[in-house]
Every structure is written in structure tokens, then in C-alpha cells.
Amino acid sequence: MANYTKQKKISAFFLNLVAILLFVVMIFPLYWMITASFKKEVDIFLSPPQFFPVNPSLQAYTAQLTSNVFDIFQGLGNSMFISCVTMVLAASLSILAAYGLARFRIHGKKVILLLFLISQMLPQVATLVPNFLIFKSIGLYNTYGASIFADATLGIPFCVLMMRTYFLSVSKEIDEAARIDGCTSFQSFVRIMLPICSGGIAVSFVFSFLFAYSDLIYSLTYINDSTKWPVTVGIYNAIGRYGTAWSQAMAFGMITILPILLIFIFMQKYIIEGLTAGSVKG
């Protein structure tokens, strides 16, 4: 028996070692981005490279924030505006639809679910040209609206399918009881179901935001005016002009992902929950 515990201890030690090793490999690119953003441009090209910035410098950040190539504050503001409006739009529409699909007898329910499932798998390029023409003809081209509507189509199918599993997991008796007490379906939805499924609702909001914030292709295609560009389009356009100004590019990257990292720190539980609920049960 003593031998068995000893063996177990050794294998646990190796397991931990392998775990830490894999972890280090996985996050090394992130580490490298962070450290590079704090290096001076000349230090990037040292060989062998510095694994830790020996002369840490904010040069890349100050250069980036004061650059006249792309106004990064404006870009962040545009991103925030587009993502927040998309988030509210996509999450509200999908929470309502998910409730309808989970609680009512709907003709063609299977077809509707199938449509949402399929639209989650569509390649974005399939709607790019037609939406470009549609937005042009209804005057939405080159407005935030174009990005918002396009980005919402990413969040809606995901959130509908994911939220539906949340609503399905709540026992029917709960809102039946509310209905017997005289609530309308909408009242029981707002007062009973939404609070019970608040976790899922948080997931819907977080993912709708993330989808919109990460988008490049829609905003790149539908917005021509650089003062309306979200930060992803800004960084894409700026990178060509940097050439090999890597520390500045990494600083730009860091600024871009900062809002995402903050959301991740506070909403991590919901992000992991949403990923699993949305994909496995989809």
C-alpha cells in the first residue's frame, strides 16, 4: 500500500509538471505580446531576444495613443458603441425567441430551430455581397447601423439555441403556477423566468458583445469612413503601415484586447458556461 501511495505521488508530480509545461506553452504568445509591447523598437530585434524587457518602456503605447494614423480612442469608442448596441439588440431578440421556442407549441418549431442552427454555421462571405447591396440601397452603408445589424446576425442564432436550453431546464410547473395566479405569459416570463435564467441571460449579453467586438470583415466591408471604424478595422489598416514596428503593433493589440480581458476577468464563468451550453446542446 505504501508503494502505491508513493507511486501515486510521483505520478501526481509528473502530471503537475506536464500541466505547467503545457500551460506555459499555451500562454507564451500572450506573454510575448505583453512583453513586446513594453520593449523599445530596437530591443525587438536583439538576437538572442530578451525574454523580459530589460529596459521597459511605454514608448510603444505613447506612440500609439498619439499617432495620427488612426485615432485609437475614437476607434475604441466606435467599437464600444457598435458592440453595446449589437449586444442589446441581439440578446433581447434572442431571449424572447428562445422563450417562445422553449415554452409554446409552435408550428414548424423544428424548421425554425434548424434555420437558427444553420445560420450559425453559414460562412460570412455568403451574405457579404447581398448585404453590401442591401445596405447601399437602404442608405445604411457607411453607418454604424450596417455593422450593428450584420454583427447581430452572429449573436442571435448562438444565443437563441443556448438560451433555449436554459429555459427548457426550468420546470414547466413554475410558470404554470404563475399563470394560474393570474400572470400573463409575458409577466411570468419577465418576473419568473428571467430571474431564474439570469446566468443564461448574462451569457447571451457577453457573447453578443464578444461577437460584435471581434468582427473585422463586416465593418471592413460596410464602413468606408475611417472615423467610424471600430478598433479591429483600425488595427488591420494600421498594421500595413507599420512595416516591422512590432512593439507598436503589439501595443495596439494590447489596447484592443483590454476591454475583452476585463470582460473575461469578470465574466469568465459565463463565457465557459456559454461555450459548453451553446455548442454541445445546440
Added chain:
Amino acid sequence: MKKVLKGDRVGYFYILPALLFMFLFIFFPVIYNTIISLQDVTVSTLLSEDKAFVGLANYISVLQSKEFLNSLTVTVIFTIACIVFQFFFGFLLAMIFKKNTRPFQLMKAIMMVPYIIPATVNAILWKFFFATKGGIINEALLALGLIKDRIGWLNQPKTAVVSIIVANIWCGIPFFMILLSTGLSNVPKDFYESARMDGANAFQRLIFITIPNIKTSIQASLVLGIVYTFRCYELVYVMTAGGPVDSTQLMTLYSYKYSFVTYNFSQGATISNILLLILLAVGLLYIKMMGKDEVM
């Protein structure tokens, strides 16, 4: 569905807004896209009322072109390579980080970050990694003595393909890790205990207990992974824009190039429609697979 609440018609009002929205910005555009692919639409005919209907001519010319065959090949190679490695490492991480201790949970959470940062930023980060001068990949290979001169990773067809695959593997691993670790956490612990009692070794436990019990998670992660990788766009567009000499021209980039660079909208629409049909086939297969386990 034994008992249905009264007033079922109200249900339609909940669904209608989202459905209408998706119809306007997804389903109608997809139909419109199909129409464009059957017409001759270029920049000169774009705004004219009567566009010539050309039937399947666009499909025939696309399917016969070498460029299409190239993009299909690149997409398939890219997808297979990415999925194999993402699945392997995702599975490995899910197994190793199965323990529910706090440090392990924290490490697992941090490893999610590559998945949620925008593809544009990932692309620029990996461009930096593969940079000829100052790129850590070259520096590391030089230090290890594996290469004598710096490689222009993104400037040569073969190495460019390797670069985009590596970059995409990195951001996809967390997706597999999370899906598979959820599957793993649902396998009852006593299954392993009793197998151990029976003298099954670690490999046998993996083959006979773990894998059969997380079959659904494996299927879901693989099919979704294949779909998401097959339609990958932004990462590669920012890293290489399809070059050099079309070596990284995924079908998505190929379609985009026809529509928005050469303004041959019909060709672009045709390519994206072929891509859509491929994904639809994979998607329907997935739905059929899931249908057995999941009651819709």
C-alpha cells in the same frame, strides 16, 4: 410536451422579431446571393435593372478553374491539419486539467484567452511570431541550431501555409479543451475506480471508458470545429491575405477577392455558395447525429 400552456399563439410573437431579423439579414441575403450567382453581375452591370441570367455558367466556370481547385485544396489541408492538432491538444489539456484544484482551474481559465481575443489581433501577433527579423520562431530555431539562416515564413508558399495553420491551431485549442472537459466532467468517477480494480491500465481506461463516455462531446467538437475552420476568414486575411501566390487562398478569401477586389460579384457569389453548400452538408450531418441524443 404533455401539457401545453394556454394561449399558444402568443408564442409566435416571441419568436417573430428574431426570425424576421434573421430573414432580413441572413436568409434573404443568402437567396439573393444565389440569384446573383445565376446572373452576370459585374461592377458595370451592378446597378442596371436587367442583369443577364446565365444559369449555371458561373458554377461551371468556377468549378473548372484551377484557382478553385487550389482554394479547395488549401481549405481542406488547412482544416484537416488544424482539427487534428487542435483536437489532440484540446483533449490532452482537458485530460490533464481534469483535477478540480484552484490553481488548475485558474490555469484552465487563462488558457481560454486565445479563443476570445479578436482574430485580427491573433493574426498580427502571429505575424510578429513568424516575422523574418525579430520573430521569435526564427530566433528559437536559430538558437537550437535547427536552421542556419532566417526563414521568410510568410513570404514562401509552403511555410506560409504552415504559419497560418499554427496560428489557427493556437486559437482553436481552448474551444476543444472546454467542450471536451465538460464531457469528461460528466463521466461518473466510479467507472474509473471499478476499471482500475479490474486492472485496466491508463491507456485501456482511455479507450474503453473515457472515449465511449464522451462520444457526444467528441462529435460535437469535431463537427463544429470543422465548420468553423472551413469558413475561417479573418485570421488568414490579416496574416497573408491569401498569398504568396495564392498558397493560403482559402475559399472564403477566394470569394472575397472576386467580389470586392476584382468586383466580379457573380463569381464571388458562386464561390461562396459552393462553400455554403459544403458547410450545409456538414451541418446537416451534425444535426442528424445530434438528433439521436437530443430531443428537439
